[in-house]
Amino acid sequence: MVERTLSIVKPDAVARGLIGEILRRFESAGLKIVATKLIRLSRSRAEAFYAVHKERPFYASLTEYMSSGSVLVSVLEGEGAIMRNREIMGATDPAKAAPGTIRRDCGKDVEKNAVHGSDGAETAAWEIAFFFTPEEIHSGRQ
Numbered sequence: 001m002v003e004r005t006l007s008i009v010k011p012d013a014v015a016r017g018l019i020g021e022i023l024r025r026f027e028s029a030g031l032k033i034v035a036t037k038l039i040r041l042s043r044s045r046a047e048a049f050y051a052v053h054k055e056r057p058f059y060a061s062l063t064e065y066m067s068s069g070s071v072l073v074s075v076l077e078g079e080g081a082i083m084r085n086r087e088i089m090g091a092t093d094p095a096k097a098a099p100g101t102i103r104r105d106c107g108k109d110v111e112k113n114a115v116h117g118s119d120g121a122e123t124a125a126w127e128i129a130f131f132f133t134p135e136e137i138h139s140g141r142q
């Protein structure tokens, strides 16, 4: 099934000039970039995006970090895009991520792990709508 998923290149990766490297990996894996923009999240917007993690001990640190610099938010489209993107990203902790994954190669630690990716169909729909209007998404299929 052709799906859409939300990707974020996090502040640590943007700051280290890794946008091109990361987008290349998506495209090489057959994921199409159908929307993208560089933005800066306010602290309150980062808190809203990660509201599901409100009770976790790392919530304050995570939302401070995610609002500390520019991020590249993108919509990726393709066959099984949600799980495909999770595979390319690798495990949450770069030290535990498989060789060749983005987090293993580009992440710094379990928090500054270079990329975010939606974890399921419902989350993907919510996260895409959090950042993009339908008019901003261009699959070339309309």
Ligand code: IDP
Residues within 6 Å of the ligand: 053, 058, 062, 091, 092, 110, 111, 112, 113, 115, 116, 117, 119
């Ligand atoms: P995911 O990004 O692989 O889906 P989640 O468990 O949803 O992982 O956590 C969201 C984000 O919170 C992670 O990508 C990472 O930036 C941060 N995070 C997760 N676990 C920890 C932790 O144990 N310490 C610090 N930050 C964490």
Ligand code: MG
Residues within 6 Å of the ligand: 119
């Ligand atoms: Mg998650």
